Amino acid sequence: MASGEIERYLLAFNDVLVAGAERRERILAEVEDHLRDAVESLMAAGSTAGEAELEAVVRFGAPQEAAARFGSDPLGRAQQASRSWEARRIAHPVLIPLVIWTPVLAYTFWYFGLSMTPIVLLILLWLQCKSNLHARRVAGLAPGPGVISRCSERLRRALADRPWIGRVPAVTLSGVYCGWTLLSLDLSYAVVLGYYSFCGAAGYWSRLSWWEDHDTSAQRGRGWTVRHRSASAGLRYGSWALALAGPLVLTQLVPLTADPLGYAYAYALFPLAVFVGVSTPPTRRALRWLRGLGPAARLAARLTPLLTLLVIYAIGEPVLWSLVLTLAAFGALKAIEGEIWRSRARSDATRRQLVDRTRGAAGDGTGG
Amino acid sequence: MWDAAALDTPVTEVYSRAMARKSMGKQLDLLLLSALSSAPAHGYAVIEELRRRSEGVFDLPESTVYPALHRLEQAKLLESEWGEVGGRRRRVYQLTDKGRSALRERRREWTRLRRGIGAAIGEAG
Numbered sequence: 001m002a003s004g005e006i007e008r009y010l011l012a013f014n015d016v017l018v019a020g021a022e023r024r025e026r027i028l029a030e031v032e033d034h035l036r037d038a039v040e041s042l043m044a045a046g047s048t049a050g051e052a053e054l055e056a057v058v059r060f061g062a063p064q065e066a067a068a069r070f071g072s073d074p075l076g077r078a079q080q081a082s083r084s085w086e087a088r089r090i091a092h093p094v095l096i097p098l099v100i101w102t103p104v105l106a107y108t109f110w111y112f113g114l115s116m117t118p119i120v121l122l123i124l125l126w127l128q129c130k131s132n133l134h135a136r137r138v139a140g141l142a143p144g145p146g147v148i149s150r151c152s153e154r155l156r157r158a159l160a161d162r163p164w165i166g167r168v169p170a171v172t173l174s175g176v177y178c179g180w181t182l183l184s185l186d187l188s189y190a191v192v193l194g195y196y197s198f199c200g201a202a203g204y205w206s207r208l209s210w211w212e213d214h215d216t217s218a219q220r221g222r223g224w225t226v227r228h229r230s231a232s233a234g235l236r237y238g239s240w241a242l243a244l245a246g247p248l249v250l251t252q253l254v255p256l257t258a259d260p261l262g263y264a265y266a267y268a269l270f271p272l273a274v275f276v277g278v279s280t281p282p283t284r285r286a287l288r289w290l291r292g293l294g295p296a297a298r299l300a301a302r303l304t305p306l307l308t309l310l311v312i313y314a315i316g317e318p319v320l321w322s323l324v325l326t327l328a329a330f331g332a333l334k335a336i337e338g339e340i341w342r343s344r345a346r347s348d349a350t351r352r353q354l355v356d357r358t359r360g361a362a363g364d365g366t367g368g
Numbered sequence: 369m370w371d372a373a374a375l376d377t378p379v380t381e382v383y384s385r386a387m388a389r390k391s392m393g394k395q396l397d398l399l400l401l402s403a404l405s406s407a408p409a410h411g412y413a414v415i416e417e418l419r420r421r422s423e424g425v426f427d428l429p430e431s432t433v434y435p436a437l438h439r440l441e442q443a444k445l446l447e448s449e450w451g452e453v454g455g456r457r458r459r460v461y462q463l464t465d466k467g468r469s470a471l472r473e474r475r476r477e478w479t480r481l482r483r484g485i486g487a488a489i490g491e492a493g
Contacts, residue, residue: 026459027434029457029459030411030434030458030459031431031434033410033411033412033456033457033458033459034411034412034415034430034434036456037412038412038430059429059430060429060430060431061429061430061431061432065429065431066429066431069431069432069434069435070434070435070438071435
């Protein structure tokens with residue numbers, strides 16, 4: 001009868017292997033196949049199952065040595081680093097903002113002055129909450145507003161049932177700030193900003209009950225959320241149609257001065273690019289495609305319209321290159337963070353499976 | 369009493385096995401490419417084939433082979449995919465065109481090296 005030696009070996013091997021999730025899964029599968037083949041061959045030669053398993057793992061080599069032979073890859077090293085962060089969770093909410101937010105906020109303050117800094121800070125806070133929440137969800141941890149990671153389980157569960165805690169202040173303050181900015185702007189640009197704020201709000205409202213995964217939330221389908229799929233679809237398609245038509249409609253509605261390249265509608269193209277980047281895709285197929293992409297590819301897809309537009313304009317106005325570079329650096333950092341989280345979550349799931357199998361094998365061994 | 373004759377054989381054997389292991393380690397890529405030249409195979413089959421071809425001389429730890437296969441795949445000398453072999457899902461490796469030409473090149477190098485060493489130690493050619 002099997003002794004569970006292979007499962008124990010795989011678990012030990014997994015724990016010392018430095019590899020990203022995808023490579024880890026492949027290596028583990030190959031090692032397991034190899035060990036099973038060796039066991040079959042040894043049993044055919046007359047060994048018992050227990051002896052064959054022991055002989056197979058001995059022949060494969062000590063887990064530390066065997067794992068070290070596979071070397072390490074950058075994602076695996078980063079994943080290990082993030083694992084060590086978990087032990088010091090308090091560092092995470094501090095380090096991530098330091099690395100990701102600081103250059104963006106410094107640039108915003110330098111380029112736009114104090115007026116834009118608060119709204120950029122809010123957007124960053126919101127994005128960070130979202131990515132931390134997602135990371136906790138995929139890692140199988142109780143989701144709560146992400147940056148609050150060191151709190152009691154009871155408080156964490158209480159927060160998980162109230163996902164609006166991270167969102168409502170950001171949305172409210174952004175709204176107040178946008179309103180205040182609108183009042184202080186030239187009427188034409190206030191109309192452009194108001195138009196796209198309306199499109200964004202309609203698009204965002206459409207997703208509250210339809211696509212948002214609030215499985216742990218009591219808020220799903222309650223309160224002021226859109227409950228009917230057709231209403232949600234109407235809002236979504238409407239917001240996209242309005243947004244896409246924006247540059248043409250707005251140039252007819254309000255007098256916009258020519259931008260540095262001589263095109264009046266460009267002031268509407270920038271908010272359109274932001275809208276395309278942040279809003280829910282118009283169709284289910286597009287959403288499925290977007291969700292099927294990895295974090296880095298998804299972010300690239302989101303940022304490409306805005307970056308392309310900025311590059312086109314930076315050719316005519318070189319000062320914009322600094323914005324292009326800052327945005328690209330921000331995107332790259334967020335992509336790396338996302339890939340690390342995804343890889344780590346997959347690796348954690350792999351380890352959980354191995355632990356379960358080892359326990360199962362031990363149970364079989366003792367039970368028999 | 370110390371018996372030199374009794375110790376002589378095992379020491380020589382151990383030494384020659386260690387040398388063979390070192391030499392095999394260096395030529396592992398060539399061996400793997402050769403083992404896969406006849407037909408695609410999964411890792412365990414490659415190891416068995418190597419053991420058979422080397423008549424038991426090749427006894428590197430089995431875990432050495434997989435990193436080497438991965439490295440050769442990264443170098444585009446091999447390609448691999450999951451396939452069903454013997455009722456189980458396994459990673460099957462096969463030579464690429466680049467791998468075939470690399471194998472030819474390395475065989476030529478090995479033959480040259482073997483001839484050179486043979487000539488240097490006075491081995492009858």
